[in-house]
Amino acid sequence: MSPPLLDVEDLSLEFRTRQGVVRALEQVSFGIGPGETVGLVGESGSGKSATAYAIMGILDRAARVTAGRAVFRGVDLIGESESRRREYRGRELSMIFQSPRTALNPIRPVGAQIADALRRHAGLGRAAARRRAIELLDRVQIPDAERRSHAYPFELSGGMCQRVLIALAVAGKPALLIADEPTTGLDVSTQAAILDLIRELAAGGGMATLLITHDLAVVAERCDRIVVMHAGHVVEAAPRSRLFTTPRHPYTARLIASTPRPGTKLRDLVPVPGTVPDLRGVLPPCRYRTRCERAVDACDEPPLPRIIPAPGELVACRRPL
Amino acid sequence: MSRDRYLRHARHVLAENPVTLVASALLLVLVLLALAGPWLAPHDPLVTDTALKLDPPSWRHWFGTDQIGRDILSRVIVAARLDLAIAVSAVAISFALGSLGGACAGFFGGWADRIVTRISDTIMAFPLFVLAMGIVAALGNTIANIVIATAIINLPFYARMARGEANVRRQAGYVDAARLAGNSPARVLAAHVFPNCLPPMMVQASLNLGWAILNAAALSFIGLGVRPPTPEWGIMVAEGAAFIVSGEWWIALFPGLALMLAVFCFNLLGDGLRDLIDPRRRT
């Protein structure tokens, strides 16, 4: 297997808050190969966004990486200086966020914002950057791109704003695109369109994608591999087909059972019991333990078990299915 | 809310916030000076003693004496009464008129709203201190007119606030209930809406008091309203201004410091009041 484009190794992260230290991530490990589409799923609070922010280096001041690395093309982004990291952002790896409307500068035309990125990364002059920005807007399927490039975010719909953000993200021709809940807040048809656009751009540019979402249905169709997170841990990682046909971690099985699919009846849906544990204070080595119906006494003993059934796969369970 | 719980909450806020405690203590001192000033002053503020003129602070005259030998400490103490009286009356008048007008405007809308807004905007179209000068110049150079001028320029703040608050409450559930119960709109406004508009405006009033004191002092500094030999902080600073260049700093400094302390006190109180009132307000 070719060396991974991004290799996250044992990433641990904590937040200092007024109510104590929140251990948001613990020993998170996964990899993304060149051109691969990886889905990162989990409930809200599972640490998916925190992982992405840590990789990008745009964490909040209250956050601190306590251990681990995020090696991108051989360089550990976490350990690098901020100025070095800045050279990677937008150019080698980029990110799009949810709430596209608020993610754009409200008093600057969208074309100018894309041009800013182009001048920074591609070294283009003013006029060239403006032209290329219009091309990009066209590429992300915004109709009437020339006129729309002078528009302000408040004049565009949510879906169009997300397309602008995608254009912004791919302006530097990155090798990896991280999409953090890109379709939350958009209507269903727009969701599909946006995801299709991302897939098309990824295929066209050989770009790898990390698709972060809480919705299993989204990753079910569009990802090569899926990484499942729970309460700051990676609990399972597997190729898509294997994950859905034979999930190995109890949490994964529960997640799949609670996701609606065509043909499922409402009464067949079973929610995952319990809630995500409070990440302050003392926690058992397996953070799913309190919600797990397969838990045994051995589950209370450290360390967190990690079984690697095949390269690129992972199950963090003492009693996998 | 029961009075008991309110007091307990008040004590809690004061305990948590030492700054508010200090400000409250300062306020008590000021009120005391205002009420009992003439009896607390060590010397008669109007008595002159040219032998002692321009004396720097000493044991007999803690704040020194001015150019005609009057004791500055006594004058500063006695001036508290006048300055506070002017500020309090001005704020009281503009609070009463402004909040009434604003509440009517916000509640009834229509031409009441238009009139109040027009008046408010017209006042705000002037630089406020300049307008106060013009009003005092037009009405006559008396203390009463200083109060009126300060009240007028403060009206828009209260009117706007009350209008906003009344507007928000106009659609509230209990207002509809009161209306359906047969109360006339005026009664609904008076009994239900208006009293609920008041708490946030109290915060504004406290901050306003500080500004009103500065305004009144500034007007008397430029020679309006208060005439010598009346002790008043603004005019005392004006009298001391001539002597600063020759080094007799105490004549202007102490009344200036008194002004600063009073304004500081009201500003801090306003912040403290906001902490007291805000957590209890459900918007």
Added chain:
Amino acid sequence: MLRLCGRRLLLAVPGIVGVVVVTFVLNRALPGDPAAYFAGPAATREAIQEIRVRLGLDRSLPEQFVWYVRDLARGDLGKSITTGQPVRADLWSRLPASLELTLCGLALALGVALPCGVLAATRPGSWIDHTTRIVTTAGVSLPIFFTGLLLVYIFYYLLGWAPPPLGRTDAFSTAPPAVTGLLLLDSLIARDASAFGAAAKQLVLPAVTLGLFAMAPIARMTRASMLGVLSSDFIRTARATGLAPRTVLVTYALRNALLPVVTLLGMIFSFLLGANVLVEKVFAWPGIGSYALEALIASDYAPVQGFVLTMASMYVLLNLGIDLLYGLIDARVRIEG
């Protein structure tokens, strides 16, 4: 943009109308008999009556108002008893002094408060942050005339660094030929370095006094606004896009953060125009503020009214300018508003 200008101009009209009406009311609310003032203490009853007719004071109020507006339209603001000149001429000759003072004070305030506010927001918890917060909290409580006097005492009397507070120029230097009336500009135009230095020296303390007054709210608002903007979504996007820190700070963050500051400028101007009068008194500055004060003390009312009218008109125009500036920065106002 032009449409915005037109619309805002229209909105300014009621303001001007209000100003004219109020000044008229103040005009006519004078204590006593204005005709008697103009006639002087030794006038006979016939002379007073003659003046009353000439001033139109015997006509009905609405008619007087029309006369008043007509006079204003012609630029006639009456005559000053103390100087004997038309008020308009007096105001015109003294306006540059006030303008120079206010502009310098404002420039100083912006020049210090904006960077301090930005730095305090980008480096929270640093000494700049704490100092800015303390100074701004204290700055709002000090009466401006007191600050001016304190500065005179410290820098003139104690340290001897500043010249005596006696106005715009000292006795020894000659003023440069008047082009704009602003001494600093005129001396630059005439390339007269010593005149520039002399004018600047006199300007320092009064401009600092005015500036200090405005610095507090500007710094406070800049800091608060910047803090809010820096934690917003679009700044996160800008950082994630890898834009240079300077671009993120200036083009993205600062421009957005300045919007509430621009709105605040309206209130600041209201205070500055009023505080101008006080500073002119403390520093014996020959501007329109001290002109009005001298007239007021001498019971000469025409200059006072002219002064109020002038200040109010300037304020309305300044607010218009601020609205337009806001529209220039924020397109939402241009397109939606």
